[in-house]
Amino acid sequence: MKDVAAEAGVDTSLVSRLLNADKTLSVRPETEERVMAAVRRLAYRPNTAARTLKTARTMALGMVIPDLSNVIYAEIARGAGDRAAAAGYVLLISGAAAEVRTEILEDRVDGLLYAVATAQSVPDLDVPGAPPGILINRRGPASSPSVVVDDRAGVALATRYLLSLEHSRIAHVAGPQDVDTARRRRRGYVDAMTAAGLDVPAELTVESTFDEEGGAASTAALLRVTPRPTAIVAANSNAAVGAMAAVREAGLSVPQDVSVVGLHDIPHASYLNPALTTVRMPLAEMGGRAVDLLLGMIAGDPGGAVMVTTPPELIVRASCGPPAGR
Amino acid sequence: MKDVAAEAGVDTSLVSRLLNADKTLSVRPETEERVMAAVRRLAYRPNTAARTLKTARTMALGMVIPDLSNVIYAEIARGAGDRAAAAGYVLLISGAAAEVRTEILEDRVDGLLYAVATAQSVPDLDVPGAPPGILINRRGPASSPSVVVDDRAGVALATRYLLSLEHSRIAHVAGPQDVDTARRRRRGYVDAMTAAGLDVPAELTVESTFDEEGGAASTAALLRVTPRPTAIVAANSNAAVGAMAAVREAGLSVPQDVSVVGLHDIPHASYLNPALTTVRMPLAEMGGRAVDLLLGMIAGDPGGAVMVTTPPELIVRASCGPPAGR
């Protein structure tokens, strides 16, 4: 910047205010032109570290995604990244466990988004020195700032679809019930069943992990109960993929013997065999809202527990049909 | 740090050297103890911006992954992140197009890893002011620094497996041939075919994109040639998933009518129907090697074009069988 100032024959403070579009500054057009020309000629690029040191603002947001291989985070990150960019921030993503690396991330960002999957422990938000943090896709203790989608409505929608196909023995491959997200999904299943006047036998809900393996294991168990369920609502699409595998494994077929629906419309859903019927949740929007909330907190707002209520959308493909014998 | 120094009754420079484990420093044990106690009591955390400003080192590495929803990058990132952590660096990932946000990333990191997918244009490495950059999983113009795996060997392995099953009409769903990675894979296919004394009819290779859609479209085309191929080597596993869908679409089945192998062992391969036989490439290792190379360049080394030659591994599942009529 010193070079630019010298080149333009002005002081660095002028260059700085010009570059930051200081509105309290009135500058002669020709001077401005001279400075801008110098900036261009020297290909000047401000030094982020110096700026950060001075302003105590990094203009970056961090997003912690321990399970990078889970594609739903890609969509959340996309939404968050776009919103951050619109606000002039960079979104820096960190894979790896929330604990260790977060500390190192902390002083490189003005705020943190935790997309920490289910089973893992909730990071401790509002640590004294740390920048504000928000949980994405799950709630934390007390009123930790968080943004979730309407999981309950999503699973209810999936369940109602099965109901409309005339299923009544509908099972639920539930997520880990120590996670609120999984509990909300289960509640959506129960909601829809009871609203239809059906009762919800305990043996038709099996708790499992949010992955293919968990979905497969729970489904295997479910297929052993009699009378056998004719349809399965999986707590997420990875579990649904596992569920379909387990149905085949049992010598049955989807959807003739058992229908399967998954939550979250993963990219390859339509290429599965059969193509998986899913409920699409507003994930990118959730990411965007999380950034909004975080930006607010950086500005001093208290935070809060937000739910994105954009209605889930049913994507009908080939994994559901009427119950066998109909 | 000033507070810590005051608390311990020493100068900040002492604190700094102590905290950075300066070996040329000899300090009285009790003094060291006093400083460390103060650090703990005050919960002192060094200011990254100040340190960066002073040392001109961020101790962070950036990784640009435009297509975050492609799971193979998750594994590459894992390998890179672990290696970076071992060297005392943080790995900062940025989704989004390489062009725009790279500029903003550039002065927050000491080096950049570009995991820029295929179709997209190669980023311009060695821009004057920019930190060193490396291409991952593809080569660039001239001798841009890059790290790739042995794609040729991987696809050759897949092809030989099909050959061992007695296939001879083996087709290749090739990746975009303007990308070296895709060309190497194609060469692996040709290698294996010729080594087996077979010729490689042009109509059995179809160029397509690296995704499900491309794999499906090319496969549909391939199934129309007569005599119809009995097996397909897909340039990656997403394309393989699309290929399997296209086979079904044509009223045929995998592997009875057509066998399919994919490159890259994606997480849900074993849950597909049928479970996909793949070739596992050393992706995490590629990420790690890329970090090594980048760290070297940061230290002044020239870079270079590296290939990770760890042998690919065949993961036999259910998508391949002997040709029909055997």
Add this chain to the structure above:
DNA sequence: CTGTTAGCGCTTTCAA
């Protein structure tokens, strides 16, 4: 064994 000093590149108040 420990302290002094200068300065990294920027922003911001104040003065001219």
Add this chain to the structure above:
DNA sequence: TTGAAAGCGCTAACAG
């Protein structure tokens, strides 16, 4: 309309 000056928190010679 522009410049001077101070200082953000740290590191690295160098001096004592």
